[in-house]
Amino acid sequence: MPQYKALVTRTLLPEALDIIREAADVTVWPEEAPPSAEELRRLAADADGILTTIMDRVDATLLDAAPNLRVISQLAVGLDNVDVGEATRRGIPVGYTPGVLAKSTADLAFALLLGAARRTSESERWVRGGGWEIQFHPMHWLGQDVHEACLGIVGLGQIGREIARRARGFDMDIIYHSRTRYPDAEAEYGVRYVEFEELLAQADFVILSVPLTPQTHHLISAPQLAMMKPSGILINVSRGPVVDPAALYEALRDGQIARATLDVTAPEPIDPNDPLLTLDNLVITPHIGSAALPTRLNTMKLAARNLVAGLQGERMEACANTDAMG
Numbered sequence: 001m002p003q004y005k006a007l008v009t010r011t012l013l014p015e016a017l018d019i020i021r022e023a024a025d026v027t028v029w030p031e032e033a034p035p036s037a038e039e040l041r042r043l044a045a046d047a048d049g050i051l052t053t054i055m056d057r058v059d060a061t062l063l064d065a066a067p068n069l070r071v072i073s074q075l076a077v078g079l080d081n082v083d084v085g086e087a088t089r090r091g092i093p094v095g096y097t098p099g100v101l102a103k104s105t106a107d108l109a110f111a112l113l114l115g116a117a118r119r120t121s122e123s124e125r126w127v128r129g130g131g132w133e134i135q136f137h138p139m140h141w142l143g144q145d146v147h148e149a150c151l152g153i154v155g156l157g158q159i160g161r162e163i164a165r166r167a168r169g170f171d172m173d174i175i176y177h178s179r180t181r182y183p184d185a186e187a188e189y190g191v192r193y194v195e196f197e198e199l200l201a202q203a204d205f206v207i208l209s210v211p212l213t214p215q216t217h218h219l220i221s222a223p224q225l226a227m228m229k230p231s232g233i234l235i236n237v238s239r240g241p242v243v244d245p246a247a248l249y250e251a252l253r254d255g256q257i258a259r260a261t262l263d264v265t266a267p268e269p270i271d272p273n274d275p276l277l278t279l280d281n282l283v284i285t286p287h288i289g290s291a292a293l294p295t296r297l298n299t300m301k302l303a304a305r306n307l308v309a310g311l312q313g314e315r316m317e318a319c320a321n322t323d324a325m326g
């Protein structure tokens with residue numbers, strides 16, 4: 001008879017749930033939409049461990065409602081929905097899933113980069129809309145080359161590094177900016193550190209790959225967009241609020257930058273009446289950076305193992321507040 005109670009706030013693949021079921025009685029929130037804050041508090045009331053996604057707000061109010069909680073395991077690398085400081089103060093370790101999803105997210109970032117450069121979504125919409133009436137026109141659908149272009153990566157964590165690795169295959173000139181400079185990674189990934197303003201001015205493609213913090217909120221707003229090349233392309237695979245949507249709308253509408261692709265928006269989901277959705281030079285995908293089946297399975301299994309380790313008072317494979325681990 002399992003001695004722990006675990007709450008899992010979204011349906012997972014069976015292989016991941018089985019890992020948790022070996023150690024705990026599991027309650028899985030069965031609906032597509034997440035539980036409301038009130039529902040979450042009710043469900044967490046007797047839980048020893050909780051497995052969360054980015055849609056669950058884990059704050060002091062939830063923790064007050066869950067007096068038995070000994071572990072939080074987040075199914076994501078981003079932790080902006082979790083008050084990690086509050087969990088640490090209460091001695092509750094917080095697991096998360098770095099590493100395992102970096103390559104898939106970098107793959108998607110590169111897909112978005114290629115698609116934006118060569119206007120694949122835009123031209124496909126045109127075909128479906130009945131626009132393709134002339135077989136070939138030498139002036140139609142001119143995009144940008146990716147090979148030998150300058151790529152600016154903002155944030156050189158695991159995802160940023162995997163993006164750089166892919167860019168090298170396209171002979172790109174790769175520059176980066178991040179809070180910390182990484183001389184070892186510069187040599188290994190063939191990237192050059194530059195100041196943020198220089199990156200914006202030089203890069204043909206700017207990819208955002210930073211966590212959401214008070215410092216990165218609206219990191220890209222009107223002044224930064226004004227520094228980019230008029231032919232520049234912005235790609236965001238981090239968190240929506242890193243980009244100021246009103247400023248982006250104006251920059252795209254006025255042709256201040258050429259195009260943008262967002263895998264993340266603020267808010268999510270984006271309002272169907274959001275003015276951004278009226279722009280042809282913008283592509284939005286629905287937060288699918290890590291949504292490749294084998295990666296999602298590995299991510300779920302890691303989150304499940306983190307949860308079980310926390311329940312059993314053992315060291316997690318990936319813990320965001322090691323000082324709270326027993």
Ligand code: DGY
Nearest residue numbers: 054075076077078290
């Ligand atoms: C992450 O891991 O942070 C992704 O954005 C999915 O939540």
